[in-house]
Amino acid sequence: MKALDTWERVLLTLIALVYLAFGLGIEGFLSPYALADSTYNFSEKALIALAMALLVVAGEIDLSIAATMALCSLAMGFAMKAGASLPLMLLAALATGLLCGALNGWLVTRWKLPAIVVTIGTLSLYRGLAQVVLGDQAITGYPQTLSTWGNGSLGDLIGVPALIVPIEFAVLVVAGLAVGLLLHRTLHGRRLYAIGSNPIASRFSGIAVDRYRMGLFLFAGVMAALAAVLLTGRIGSTRPNLAMGWELDAVTIVILGGVAIEGGRGSILGTVLAAVLLGSFTFALGMLNVSGIVMSMIVGGLLIVSMVLPRWLRLLQRGARPALRTV
Template structure:
């Protein structure tokens, strides 16, 4: 009788290691730096590169929970509207005499509430997809912001508030330090905890996960609520950087965030991808925009380039010669 051996762990392979999608992102990242250096003599300046992160890291906070959402096989396109609403409420309260510290807490509370509503609707109305639910709440949240301020700006925030978006701790931007802390925390949560393993399981097969004892509804609501919170944190940094806010802020952020997550190797079908890929994609797209902006490349050209990168991200792992590219969880 033939003996069958079950192997629970694969032997390490350098080939498999270097065929991971993240290495493709590293090569793209290097290529973009080389291209930008050739386009502008002012690009390779350490102070400028450091300061450039302030221009795109506010939306990077939303990328972190969006990784969880897309691994679940869902999507949230209301995040930009949550930024608009939470920042509008904060500014309006401050302009009516509420202390800024309390207004900031309310901003976070509004984000949490919006995310909770998204999760609750998705869980309670299973016949509706996440894209339909969040499309509806996207319109509602931004609509409320317009009702509050119409097309006016609000702000005149205290001087100390600008430290969030423009401050430094030594030579390092404060926003970069905060993002690094959050990125490490979200990476740990996704890859090293039972919660993260449950998210991967739900993305692979939600029904099987439910019968395996995973609290599917609870986890989904937690992920969407967390996304609302991170959107509100992004609102704090964006409002600080702008010095004010208005109902149309962060327009298009949801598309940028989804582009970063997809380019980072997160499967749109759910169940696959790693946090490090999404983080690499944040800086890849961020420095691409910065470098091409130095030579006044039109925004439409940037969109074409980012679109091509997304096609590469989706298509290459499916090609025969890219069969070995890995997007493991």
């Protein structure tokens, strides 16, 4: 157990096993182009999972984050149809994400409502708005630049065709580093851990708990907008079912990454590794033509396992420690 004394090491081992097993069983799975394509399977989900991880560390949750993506994409589509330039389209998506996050944060901080109840309600509200406004229609015709952001590689940006790293994955790496530094290397990150461990004690110690909670919900809206821009560019359209069910994937990534659902514990590295593990695994299943319903069952199973296995490992490690000698 020494080699697996942290959850991040367990995830790294599982990732290695996934690539080894499917690399031997699926021809071309380990080719550079297939590996690059596999990142599209998790980059946008990982972006919203970063925001979800901060919320869960602080003892909160946002189940409306995927529905927020749909509204952000819708706002961007309406802006385009109104003749707005690309910067204004992006501003519309960002403003919508901030408004959705602000409503969630206001209900949680001002009215002291449980975040899980609030965001279940706003999930239905945001998704319902997108479905009522669009119906069975779709908005298409987005600028080529947006498609490049969603489907292109870094080589497309700098004119080096051999550089096939997807832009979405590069954005994820930068975002992961930024959020990781915030959580693990700043005073604000330590305060988030404190809020998640004991919000009452944190408030008495002078931490503006509600201000931090509001900030986290606003950040979730920003990340939803960013993910919506990339996803809309990748698929080239706005649809009411955009990112449908991704809130479950985001929660699975966060819990699988070792973030304690009760708050106060977890890491961004674990969250990113969990996204890679889940994304590469489902990408391989897609290459094997496994149906979507089976993948959903697997994701649900992983959510259960990811909650049970870390606890079991901690109990195992405690049991392996020698008992203190009493006199």
